[in-house]
Amino acid sequence: MAGIAVSLLTALMLNEGDANISYPSVNCLIINLEYINCTWIVQGIQEVNYTFHRLGDTYRECPTYLLQNGLTVGCRLPYTAALKFKTLHTRLSRGSNSSGLEQSIDLKHMVKLDSPHHLRLEIKEGASNPELWLRWNISRPSTCVESQVRYWKQGGDHWEETLPIQGYSFIPPFFSPDDVYKFQVRIRVSEACFQSKYWSDWSSPVVWGSKPRSNSAAFPPWRLGSAVYCLTLAAVALIG
């Protein structure tokens, strides 16, 4: 028993009868407002098959466990909109009928959205210069979502990040059609709707301009945009 207890993570408040047994802490994340992933991470080798309950009117056992090497490492719970503003009461125990560690988890800021997709670039005639428009789609459009763009200019040594943006488009102010730029976008729930602690992952990149640069004389980059990048990749794949 002592050996098992030592291999477990955080020793926290316990119910009576479980004196000196420690339990891992539970973390829950609302994934893309579609389901909730609650996970417990054991330090060292996990030896216990934990049972997870959620307290509603009664304790209900986890409907879908996440398993690793045959042992439970998490629970997938259904998501309903009301849950975002609630505290989730959970119990992690060592058997279906034993007491265990009860933990209350505030879900308000625990949302991770899926990355934006379908990034595309388009040139429009601006007042004096051509403007480059970056647009993207998200899987669940909402006024509660803010985006952040990051861009990398060929020859630069780091990504620049914008402040959070409302809407799903961005006109880079620094644009020069002859340069090569790479863009990525990520999103999160905005402050007006209980800002999420987590950004989505960055989207797949979209590239403006041609590679290598010597091509740009023969093929004006504003006609080609990311198509050139795809062709370059295809060529590399064929050669490789």
Ligand SMILES: *[C@@H]1O[C@H](CO)[C@@H](O)[C@H](O)[C@H]1NC(C)=O
């Ligand atoms: C629990 O641990 C404390 C200190 O580690 C010890 O003093 C106490 O006797 C233990 N209680 C039980 C029931 O084993």
Ligand SMILES: *[C@@H]1O[C@H](CO)[C@@H](O)[C@H](O)[C@H]1NC(C)=O
């Ligand atoms: C949910 O948790 C499982 C188990 O840890 C993990 O494999 C999966 O990637 C998680 N899902 C997301 C979207 O984080």
Ligand SMILES: *[C@@H]1O[C@H](CO)[C@@H](O)[C@H](O)[C@H]1NC(C)=O
């Ligand atoms: C652990 O519990 C899960 C869920 O009840 C079950 O599917 C799995 O077979 C159990 N693993 C072991 C080793 O008992």
Ligand SMILES: *[C@@H]1O[C@H](CO)[C@@H](O)[C@H](O)[C@H]1NC(C)=O
């Ligand atoms: C569950 O635990 C309670 C209290 O420890 C005990 O009275 C009851 O008999 C147990 N039920 C089963 C099915 O083991």
Ligand SMILES: *[C@@H]1O[C@H](CO)[C@@H](O)[C@H](O)[C@H]1NC(C)=O
């Ligand atoms: C992207 O969003 C626009 C409207 O904002 C929609 O017309 C278009 O079908 C979407 N495209 C994809 C691939 O989801």
